[in-house]
Amino acid sequence: MKRSVVLIATAVLVAGCGGGGGGGTATSGSSEGAAPGKVTLEWWHLSTAEPLKTLWAKRAKEYMAQNPNVTIKATVLENDAYKAKLTTITQSGKAPDVFATWGGGVLKQQIDADLVKDLSGEVADVLPGFTTAALSAYQFDGKTYGLPTDIGMVGFWYNKKLFSKAGIEQPPATWSEFLDDIKKLKAAGVTPIALAGKEKWPGHYYWAYLAMRIAGLDALKQAAVDKNFSTPDFVAAGQQVKALADLQPFQKGFLGAAYSTPDGQAATVSNGKAAMELMGQWAPSVQKDSGKGLGEDLGFFPFPAVEGGKGSATDAFGGGGGLAVGKDAPKEAVDFVKFMTRMDNHTEAVQSGAVLPVLKGEENAVTDPNLKQVATMLAGATGYQLYLDQAYPPAVGQQVNDSVAELIGGTKTPEQVAQAITEVAKTEE
Template identity: 85%
Template sequence: MKRTCVFIAAAVLIAGCGGGGGTAEPQENAGGSPAKVTLEWWHLSTAEPLKSLWAQRAKEFEAKNPNVTIKATVLENDAYKAKLTTITQSGNAPDLFATWGGGVLQQQIEAGLVKDISSDVADVLGNFTPAALSAYQFDGKTYGLPTDIGMVGFWYNKKHFEQAGITEPPATWSAFLEDVKKLKAAGITPIALAGKEKWPGHYYWAYLAMRIAGLPALQQAGVDHDFTKPDFVAAGQQVKALADLQPFQKGHLGAAYSTPDGQSATVSNGKAAMELMGQWAPSVQTSAGKGLGDDLGFFPFPAVEGGKGSAGEAFGGGGGLAVGVDAPKEAVAFVKFMTEMGNHSKAVESGGVLPVLKGEESAVKDPNLKQVATMLADASGYQLYLDQAYPPAVGAQVNDSVAELIAGTKTPEEVGQDITEVAKSEG
């Protein structure tokens, strides 16, 4: 089957009125009592508050459904992706698993590994915002429910900016580069980067491609698989311009993301001024390091002067739960349980996730996350992470190529050529 790339470029709306789902009835065994069921649940929420919240949700579901035992496998990002890829390549899938949707989920669907839950969740689909659902729906069918949505932006240390004489966050890319220079001049490491894990680096190239080429160009690239066009090369040239300033912490090429000496902790412990990261950044910073408290601020990725893209367009994604094709009906019941208003809003209140249900906005307490939610509500377009929007091989090549660009071992032109080669072979 020919695979298509999934791109989300629609206005994002977070508004409306709330609702809640219900729990499906468990099957009964021959004796009339519910059959014993063990659900294998894989996710990657290794940081608080979600680590404990998700464990609590599982216990609550087990209490409501005594026949069900939930066995959770919790892995950090790269390990999770690798293990899920290995098991799905073998033709299997966990009963429940975290997904970002998009092209990766679509490939799993095409391989016959994911359950179509459309009829099972039809009664609750209206409770979700369209933007939150869109990454998990294909050809009018639903293959997962969202637990989070958000956008990638810069999380920064306000005190470091003040020390460098930066009075307001940069609104343009040229101003951003100047601010990087100011931070370096003040003896402050401008940016923390988890170069070892590669996916954080792809955010820079993806956002610059959005700002320079525009969302329609990214959509067209999903059709013609051509990333050698001038605007994509220009995006690579701007990543190189940033890397040439040597803005990242020492050892960034070998740094992980959420470890005590990784990207998140480097910012959280005051050893770098900022990181480009998703809406989960504050909770991971607090979990991995000391936390910045009121000194933590957020600003969106800057506009690029002369670019075809709008600064109002957001790049990011969220997270959702998909169900393995052979999973029992209790797995779908757990997905619905996790996304009921009463349960999900507690995760929003904790700062662990952003609203995916209509009417959930008031549960956002953190001022930075409120800013992210407002920007999402006002966004003129939305693009899913490129390493999830594409099939796995293409997404991996995006990450690898951008990492090589940042390391100085590949040129902007070679990045476009390498991604194009893999995209055409997959297309």
């Protein structure tokens, strides 16, 4: 089934990810030239969990072994620290040689700030091998500014045993059923949801999905153009987030909880202390890395439909990840990105269960039944929305995260959330 990819990249301003190095040291060695000069590549990414942490380090070693003139220095940071450090350095007018990106509005701002290399010509030979959906977040005005390493969607990862304990025979298909199941879990003495309240970005998934289901994808796209998030449908999305929060479904101390730490969101689910989490396709890997792991008790279901909403239940929300190259990076940086996304190298990452296919023909490498379910849903998705904190300009995306966190924490109303996001959007040119 054909997917219509709806990326809200109406953003056009600066910020987001970038960072340090800004070009390799010494002369840029050519694979065709005589004596290649020594080159140091600064590579920034946020794969702190296994198996990608080790797999990406292995890739770098392999590349250096094949290219003795190249030294790769990796900076590996957890999500929030990564965003913060890259934003700071980007604002100083620099970018690392190779850096992880989610694409969308954040990448577009970096492009507009002349910090990112246009890869179109140098990757033209490999572009036909990527799926259209995977590439779309990194392409603007017919040009390519990054290559994808992952694609996926956000949904609910749940503990089948705890659902059974609460008498829930099958995952909820509608939002009303979902709220009813929250009550059933609580009645059974089970904490329904784990949430990394401290990090904010996991909480924005709830508001974003509810806005998609209630207002529809076109409304999210139009809101970025009109700079208006105060319409009744966006307020209604906030009201449903409040309805959920009012049920007190989250683990004790969630406001101070991180995502991937031993006492964070992923571990809370992995160790059987909460029934579910709303998270992306990487959730099983992070759960195993930070906790005991649920094994066959782990299941997946998509975000429920909202009765009477304008959005389709088959519209997906999420994104993947990719690699971009700093404007002043040496040519080896582009070569390394191509090496990372080469079929044999990337398929190993797919087989590990850490990422989903971005190359045509990798589908059979997905062996985990839950990830196969995610891949199947993606293949049948009627629409696709990039994470709002990446799709919109950084200041707008950050306001979404901040305001939704305040809504969940009880210090902002649904109306105030919509107004706060609108006010920031209006300041963006």
